[in-house]
Amino acid sequence: MSAEIIDGKALAATFRGQIAEEVSQLKNEKNIIPHLTAVLVGDDPASAVYVRNKQRACEKAGIQSTLKRLPAETSEAELISIVESLNADPGVHGILVQLPLPGHIKETAILDVVNPLKDVDAFHPENVGLIVQGRPRYLPCTPYGIQQMILSTKMETAGKHAVILGRSEIVGKPMAMLLIQRGLGADATVTICHSRTQNLNKIVKTADIIIAAIGKPEFVTAEMVKPGAIVIDVGINRVDDRLVGDVDFEGVKEVASAITPVPGGVGPMTIAMLLKNTLTAARIQSDSN
Ligand SMILES: NC(=O)C1=CN([C@@H]2O[C@H](COP(=O)(O)OP(=O)(O)OC[C@H]3O[C@@H](n4cnc5c(N)ncnc54)[C@H](OP(=O)(O)O)[C@@H]3O)[C@@H](O)[C@H]2O)C=CC1
Numbered sequence: 289m290s291a292e293i294i295d296g297k298a299l300a301a302t303f304r305g306q307i308a309e310e311v312s313q314l315k316n317e318k319n320i321i322p323h324l325t326a327v328l329v330g331d332d333p334a335s336a337v338y339v340r341n342k343q344r345a346c347e348k349a350g351i352q353s354t355l356k357r358l359p360a361e362t363s364e365a366e367l368i369s370i371v372e373s374l375n376a377d378p379g380v381h382g383i384l385v386q387l388p389l390p391g392h393i394k395e396t397a398i399l400d401v402v403n404p405l406k407d408v409d410a411f412h413p414e415n416v417g418l419i420v421q422g423r424p425r426y427l428p429c430t431p432y433g434i435q436q437m438i439l440s441t442k443m444e445t446a447g448k449h450a451v452i453l454g455r456s457e458i459v460g461k462p463m464a465m466l467l468i469q470r471g472l473g474a475d476a477t478v479t480i481c482h483s484r485t486q487n488l489n490k491i492v493k494t495a496d497i498i499i500a501a502i503g504k505p506e507f508v509t510a511e512m513v514k515p516g517a518i519v520i521d522v523g524i525n526r527v528d529d530r531l532v533g534d535v536d537f538e539g540v541k542e543v544a545s546a547i548t549p550v551p552g553g554v555g556p557m558t559i560a561m562l563l564k565n566t567l568t569a570a571r572i573q574s575d576s577n
């Protein structure tokens with residue numbers, strides 16, 4: 289039996305349609321146009337692709353988007369002062385500092401400075417804390433998108449074993465927080481694996497839900513997957529100019545019950561959730577004025 293392919297591109301288009309409608313309502317009712325500013329330091333080619341995709345999606349949804357491109361040599365102090373000026377600009381509702389930053393800039397030094405109300409990535413410690421306590425202001429875009437994809441399968445998550453590969457602040461760790469929360473699309477029992485995990489294959493084999501976010505091409509193979517599992521592939525790896533995920537798609541789709549492709553899976557949903565957070569940011573800021 290071949291797995292259901294979860295079409296992230298199509299699901300993202302549905303979300304973006306709904307967001308576009310709400311953006312136009314906000315404009316008509318309050319004369320507010322949500323505005324996202326992305327900051328890109330250096331010219332990492334992969335980041336440039338994401339930034340371009342985000343900008344195009346914003347335009348199509350009626351969200352204003354600005355890209356601040358800064359040279360790789362930008363100092364930490366300069367970047368902090370740029371973020372502070374965006375914080376102070378009432379016309380900017382969402383701020384996204386593209387990661388990774390060049391090695392001489394400490395990421396937390398920058399993320400800590402972003403006004404938490406404008407933090408559409410949900411990386412600021414205040415927003416992370418709110419998520420951990422189960423009262424989120426914003427949900428981090430990639431885990432949020434993944435939760436929506438799992439919900440779209442209508443498969444039960446309550447009481448199921450979810451195994452997450454990767455413990456990054458941007459995917460693995462917040463994903464675990466969302467999956468252990470009480471409620472719809474959650475209530476799972478969660479295990480997080482990382483590069484020091486022993487018996488990783490054995491743990492993964494017990495998973496009802498696998499989330500692969502390690503950045504290793506086709507790491508998860510069919511032998512590691514319990515028949516009927518849901519497999520979410522977050523990985524974006526370039527191999528011989530081809531984009532491949534962290535999952536061996538062709539092999540795993542024969543054992544899983546549902547699987548996300550790369551490209552056309554988690555990536556487009558991440559962007560759709562970024563637009564959703566930007567809309568929420570504009571609403572929150574208009575209410576607090
Ligand atoms: N589609 C999307 O929207 C997004 C895609 N991505 C992609 O997802 C992937 C992961 O990115 P990100 O979350 O930033 O993670 P990082 O690259 O920051 O970290 C990788 C994680 O994987 C773990 N890891 C690495 N190798 C192994 C291994 N052999 N076995 C077990 N664990 C391992 C590391 O463990 P340790 O901590 O011990 O080093 C670490 O926790 C990348 O391909 C990235 O491009 C990322 C964000 C969004």
Ligand SMILES: Nc1nc(=O)c2c([nH]1)NC[C@@H]1CN(c3ccc(C(=O)N[C@@H](CCC(=O)O)C(=O)O)cc3)C=[N+]21
Binds near residue numbers: 341384388552559
């Ligand atoms: N502050 C910050 N926030 C992020 O959310 C963030 C970040 N930094 N740094 C990098 C990662 C990665 N990421 C992706 C977003 C969209 C696609 C995406 O659109 N992918 C498409 C196509 C990609 C392509 O063609 O290259 C797809 O998978 O179908 C991928 C990856 C967000 N990230």
